[in-house]
Amino acid sequence: MQKYSHLPEEELLSLLTNGDRLAFKQLYIHHYRSIFSYALRFTKSAELAEDITQDTFLKIWESREMLAGVRYFKGYLYAICRNMTLNLLARASREANIMDQIIQGAQHFHSDSEAQLEQQEYEKLLHEAIEQLPPQRRIIFRLCKIDGKSYEEVAAQMGITTGTVNDHIVKGTRSVKDYLRRYNITLLKLIFVALLK
Known part of the structure; x- marks a missing residue:
């Protein structure tokens, strides 16, 4: 060397x-x-x-x-x-970059999955709240708040006055809200803004 x-x-x-x-x-x-x-x-x-x-x-x-x-x-x-x-x-x-994409994708999937599960839980509770209404009130509530029919349409369909429909909606909404408050959830913001206004 x-x-x-x-x-x-x-x-x-x-x-x-x-x-x-x-x-x-x-x-x-x-x-x-x-x-x-x-x-x-x-x-x-x-x-x-x-x-x-x-x-x-x-x-x-x-x-x-x-x-x-x-x-x-x-x-x-x-x-x-x-x-x-x-x-x-x-x-x-x-x-x-690939790792970032994987992490972001996983986080997005996780948050989407959580949101989906949360929404399913909300819908289940809303369904339960509606089901505990008296039969006629339940039908009127569903027709107006879920199906989006007008008070006039529901009144004509059921053979009652719009005032009666309004009375059932007011009482039904109060009852549903009271039911959901027991669970201390944000459903009041997420669902009632859309369905119970």
Whole structure:
């Protein structure tokens, strides 16, 4: 190894193209620190910079037969290191974006599922509240508040006056609200705004 340390770089490269491991080791020792520092400037991570440096020299060894035409080896090393670094950062960015999308999707799914379950629970309670009304009041309440029919339409359908329909709606609404208040839920805001106005 001693004799290799005194060889000019051109000769070391020539030996490397023929698969000389000691020549490769000498070039590695000579350029390691500068390549590591170069990678570290981009990544700000010693661990990543170390990986990139190792990959850079591995690339040199794997493509050693192509080094015969390289005139400025240090610049060639920097170019490989830069490409390795940019590829790593691009991959990390893609993976981070993919991970963000997965996390956001999972959160969206979770909140959607929660909202759906909550809505189902609300609808169940509303159904129970309506079911506890007297039969005629229940029918009138459903026709007006659920089916959206006018008081006049319901009055004509049931053969009663609009005043009677109104009386049933007022009492039915009060009864349903009282039933739902027992559960201390926000259903009053979410459902009554839409159904009981």
